[in-house]
Amino acid sequence: MLLIHCPYCDETLPEAEFTYAGQAHVIRPEDPSGQSDDQWQEFLFIRENPKGPHYERWRHFHGCGRFFNAVRDTVSDKFLTTYKAGAPRPDLSSLTEGLK
Amino acid sequence: MNAPISSFTPSVLAESAAARVSLTAPCARMSLRARGDLAPLNTALGLTLPVRIGQRAQAGDCQALCLGPDEWMLQAPETLAPGIQAACDDVYGVLPHSLVDVSGREVTFALDGPRAVDLLTLGMPRNPDSIAVGEGRRINFDGVTVVLWRDGETAFRMDVWHSFAPHLLHLLETGVRELAAEAA
Numbered sequence: 001m002l003l004i005h006c007p008y009c010d011e012t013l014p015e016a017e018f019t020y021a022g023q024a025h026v027i028r029p030e031d032p033s034g035q036s037d038d039q040w041q042e043f044l045f046i047r048e049n050p051k052g053p054h055y056e057r058w059r060h061f062h063g064c065g066r067f068f069n070a071v072r073d074t075v076s077d078k079f080l081t082t083y084k085a086g087a088p089r090p091d092l093s094s095l096t097e098g099l100k
Numbered sequence: 101m102n103a104p105i106s107s108f109t110p111s112v113l114a115e116s117a118a119a120r121v122s123l124t125a126p127c128a129r130m131s132l133r134a135r136g137d138l139a140p141l142n143t144a145l146g147l148t149l150p151v152r153i154g155q156r157a158q159a160g161d162c163q164a165l166c167l168g169p170d171e172w173m174l175q176a177p178e179t180l181a182p183g184i185q186a187a188c189d190d191v192y193g194v195l196p197h198s199l200v201d202v203s204g205r206e207v208t209f210a211l212d213g214p215r216a217v218d219l220l221t222l223g224m225p226r227n228p229d230s231i232a233v234g235e236g237r238r239i240n241f242d243g244v245t246v247v248l249w250r251d252g253e254t255a256f257r258m259d260v261w262h263s264f265a266p267h268l269l270h271l272l273e274t275g276v277r278e279l280a281a282e283a284a
Contacts (some may be wrong), residue, residue: 001225008169009153014225017240030151064168064239 002077004058006067007084021057023047024069025089052082053092071095108265109263114273121272124257128181129206130174132164132188136235141195142210144187154235156249165236165249173247173259179201207265209272215279217256220273223268224248242271244258258284275277 002015029035030045048054054074057080071080071090080095112120122147134141141217147159150166157164164186176184181201188199211219223242228250236249237283239249244267247259260268 011230016225063238065171065238066168072235 002079004079005082006060006063006066006072007066007068007082009060013060013063017060017062019033019059019061022068023060024055024057051075053096057085058082108269112283113269114207116213116276118215118279118283119211119219121219121269121276121278124208124210126178126203127185127208128174128176128178128201129203129259130176130181130184131200131202132174132197133170133171134172134195135170138195141188141197144183144191152230154237156234156236162250165247167247178185181252192232206259206261208248209260209265209269210273211256211258212252212254213276214254214284216256218279219272219275220248220256223271242268244268 003012004011004018006007006018019072026043026047029039032040035043052073052075053071055069055071058070061067067085068082069085069087069089070082071092072078073080081090083090108123108274110123110125112122112149114173115130121258128232133139136148138151144162145159145162147157147164149164149172150157153166153168160180162174162180167173174184181203181270185199188197193220194267205277212217217228220241223244226239231248231250233250233252236246238245241248241258242244244260244264246264249257249259251257258268277278
């Protein structure tokens, strides 16, 4: 079982308390009606599918209930970091430095 | 509104040498959501709302448990509920918040006995010892979201939504018997 650090509870807890919530940092356009069909399609459906570190959202469903962001390596399933929703995207090089 | 809907009544529901599960008497339960400077609510409630998730505070018979960054569960005897509601309504203009009476939503199982911690591990993925005595958490218990209050080393209270209560009670009954059989 994965252990996930909840940035709100500040505890590292079993995966069973969490739910996955898709890719992180997908920004809803300020003016949706001004979007072209292609832009709207991009926003709704087009997601990254990286082999390696992936920025994604999780929710501490059976706990504080909060959504937060995480960087998880899709190859090793290892969490590189978790951070609060709204916090800036952490720089990947600073996260992977310790792994080399 | 606060009448127990579930088929069981407040009493001991399962008991063995290892652990005991009982249903507590109904009480008032209130869900509080607020952000910003909590001072007006602290004054209204007569206690300092804890800000670290899992921490508890108590003033008289009213208990508050911090469930999330802006969320608390309050429990008090039913007679105190109107007073708490009125006191919080008074500070609404200063600090807008949400205080909802959810008394009818849940029942509380009290778990105690020498192996109460082992009983919890039947349905709880996290380590029960990560919850200190005098704290509480909202947790996953056999797939159900419950609020667990730790009152002592081997004394817990578990708030369960009505519809999940029979399912969890079956699991706890089995556990109580199993743990006793293990010792025999």
